[in-house]
Amino acid sequence: MTNPWDATSEHLLRELAPQVLGAVSRRFRDFSSAEDAVQEAMIAAFTQWPEEGIPDNPRGWLIQVASRRLTDQVRGEIARRERETAVARETDIVVPTVEIESDMDPDDTLILLFMCCHPALTSSSAIALTLRAVGGLTTAEIANAFLVPEATMAQRISRAKQNIKASGVPFRVPSPQEHSERLPVVLHVLYLIFNEGYASSIGSHLQRLDLAREAIRLTRCAKGLLPEDAEVTGLLALMLLTDARRAARTGPDEELIPLDKQDRTLWDQAKISEGIELLTATLSKGSVGLYQLQAAIAAVHDEAARAEDTDWPQILALYELLKRVAPSPMITLNHAIAAAMVHGPSKSLELLRALDKGARLAGHYRLDAVRAHLLEMVGDHESAIKHYRIAASRTTSIPERNYLMTQAARLAGD
Amino acid sequence: MKYIIMMNTMRAGHGVPEWPQKDLQAHIAFMIGLNKELQQSGEFVSAEGLSFPDQAKLVQAGKDGLPVTDGIFPESKEFLAGYWIVDVDSPERAYAIAARVSAAPGAGGKPLNMPIEVRPIMSGPPPEML
Numbered sequence: 001m002t003n004p005w006d007a008t009s010e011h012l013l014r015e016l017a018p019q020v021l022g023a024v025s026r027r028f029r030d031f032s033s034a035e036d037a038v039q040e041a042m043i044a045a046f047t048q049w050p051e052e053g054i055p056d057n058p059r060g061w062l063i064q065v066a067s068r069r070l071t072d073q074v075r076g077e078i079a080r081r082e083r084e085t086a087v088a089r090e091t092d093i094v095v096p097t098v099e100i101e102s103d104m105d106p107d108d109t110l111i112l113l114f115m116c117c118h119p120a121l122t123s124s125s126a127i128a129l130t131l132r133a134v135g136g137l138t139t140a141e142i143a144n145a146f147l148v149p150e151a152t153m154a155q156r157i158s159r160a161k162q163n164i165k166a167s168g169v170p171f172r173v174p175s176p177q178e179h180s181e182r183l184p185v186v187l188h189v190l191y192l193i194f195n196e197g198y199a200s201s202i203g204s205h206l207q208r209l210d211l212a213r214e215a216i217r218l219t220r221c222a223k224g225l226l227p228e229d230a231e232v233t234g235l236l237a238l239m240l241l242t243d244a245r246r247a248a249r250t251g252p253d254e255e256l257i258p259l260d261k262q263d264r265t266l267w268d269q270a271k272i273s274e275g276i277e278l279l280t281a282t283l284s285k286g287s288v289g290l291y292q293l294q295a296a297i298a299a300v301h302d303e304a305a306r307a308e309d310t311d312w313p314q315i316l317a318l319y320e321l322l323k324r325v326a327p328s329p330m331i332t333l334n335h336a337i338a339a340a341m342v343h344g345p346s347k348s349l350e351l352l353r354a355l356d357k358g359a360r361l362a363g364h365y366r367l368d369a370v371r372a373h374l375l376e377m378v379g380d381h382e383s384a385i386k387h388y389r390i391a392a393s394r395t396t397s398i399p400e401r402n403y404l405m406t407q408a409a410r411l412a413g414d
Numbered sequence: 415m416k417y418i419i420m421m422n423t424m425r426a427g428h429g430v431p432e433w434p435q436k437d438l439q440a441h442i443a444f445m446i447g448l449n450k451e452l453q454q455s456g457e458f459v460s461a462e463g464l465s466f467p468d469q470a471k472l473v474q475a476g477k478d479g480l481p482v483t484d485g486i487f488p489e490s491k492e493f494l495a496g497y498w499i500v501d502v503d504s505p506e507r508a509y510a511i512a513a514r515v516s517a518a519p520g521a522g523g524k525p526l527n528m529p530i531e532v533r534p535i536m537s538g539p540p541p542e543m544l
Contacts, residue, residue, distance in 0.1 A: 390429075408430065
């Protein structure tokens with residue numbers, strides 16, 4: 001008995017990936033090999049199901065295929081050792097028996113998320129492993145999304161697993177203390193996946209996997225597992241409220257269109273409503289964190305029908321809170337912009353002078369870009385042009401460089 | 415056969431081109447359009463743009479093997495601005511693409527006629543040697 005493959009099937013298959021990996025890891029007590037075996041089972045399913053239909057028990061099918069791969073591997077390994085030691089004797093090969101349970105353990109997905117977003121990993125390897133083990137993506141898809149060769153991505157994933165093994169994290173639900181220590185890392189990795197997708201959707205890499213959508217899917221899943229955690233919900237709201245503007249933020253030549261110049265009728269109202277609803281629900285619980293506050297700022301922008309309707313005093317107040325909750329030079333910089341919109345640019349230019357002395361932001365293109373913008377506001381076009389050009393020569397993003405060069409050219413032409 | 419098409423047009427000490435906005439936008443649109451065209455023709459392998467020369471560093475290992483960096487370059491030095499790798503049927507086709515790049519519009523919409531370096535990319539051993 002099978003069911004036909006349709007547009008929702010890929011989604012179903014991806015949701016099953018971490019559950020299957022959880023079941024197989026626990027049975028074989030080897031996360032690293034189990035992860036490889038599940039990847040092979042996923043590729044088998046992606047090849048066979050669209051043609052042959054989806055088996056009645058897709059999860060059982062995947063567990064069985066992955067377990068068979070692992071069993072073959074264990075047998076092969078034993079046989080190799082026997083040959084090497086030249087011990088010719090009959091061996092009873094003990095491989096765990098595979099019985100298909102019908103129940104699911106949703107905790108497995110959570111365990112995996114915490115495992116892959118492990119502090120022992122660099123963010124690039126945590127991202128790669130999370131997309132494969134929790135997101136159910138193939139190595140080829142992930143490699144394509146990051147524009148690196150598949151062999152490079154495979155190596156990155158395998159090194160990530162070695163690091164996890166070396167760090168000795170057991171395969172279990174984190175204790176409450178581990179949970180609170182490590183949740184920020186999990187959220188940060190999800191945030192980075194979203195940002196990568198958001199940044200790379202500009203440019204000529206049209207065939208790339210939609211990482212922003214994938215990040216939203218994974219964060220939605222995390223929210224389902226941790227419904228009480230306000231920051232998880234805050235992060236999901238932030239992603240939705242930002243992604244809602246996607247269609248409006250680039251022009252026909254892929255040029256960046258800043259928020260105040262966007263055609264707001266192109267904003268996705270369904271995403272905005274969902275984001276605002278999620279945010280309202282978490283804010284009513286009382287606690288505020290980094291992602292909730294950023295989501296709140298995104299929501300204020302999204303709620304303005306025209307750029308001039310933006311409630312800047314509210315945005316400024318939110319940045320002041322953000323500066324206290326999660327102080328960083330980048331937040332100080334954004335705070336300066338909001339302050340300029342409320343109190344005028346002169347005071348904000350002073351705020352920037354303080355950042356020139358800080359080691360983290362001095363020489364960063366964003367500082368020059370914001371300074372150029374404020375200088376333009378005070379009418380000092382000559383200095384604004386100079387700083388737009390400095391920012392253009394320092395950014396490492398081509399769409400942003402084009403944008404900043406065009407800003408300088410626009411002022412020079414006035 | 416694969417070719418690398420290199421745009422060696424940047425000069426040390428020269429930053430962002432100071433062209434009028436319209437010309438700058440035409441240049442950007444030309445480059446984006448060319449990439450799309452090469453993707454649609456199935457010849458595009460990869461393309462990258464590089465940062466301006468003021469971000470460039472010359473690195474050499476010192477006696478202790480540690481990096482020694484130098485960021486000061488003579489005015490006359492030319493810099494790679496970006497490159498394309500294309501997979502085409504003939505060298506002539508690679509030259510034709512290079513000529514398109516060379517004639518990219520600059521200030522006043524006039525073709526820049528930049529010198530473009532085209533070099534074959536080494537491939538695997540030929541079948542008769544396998």
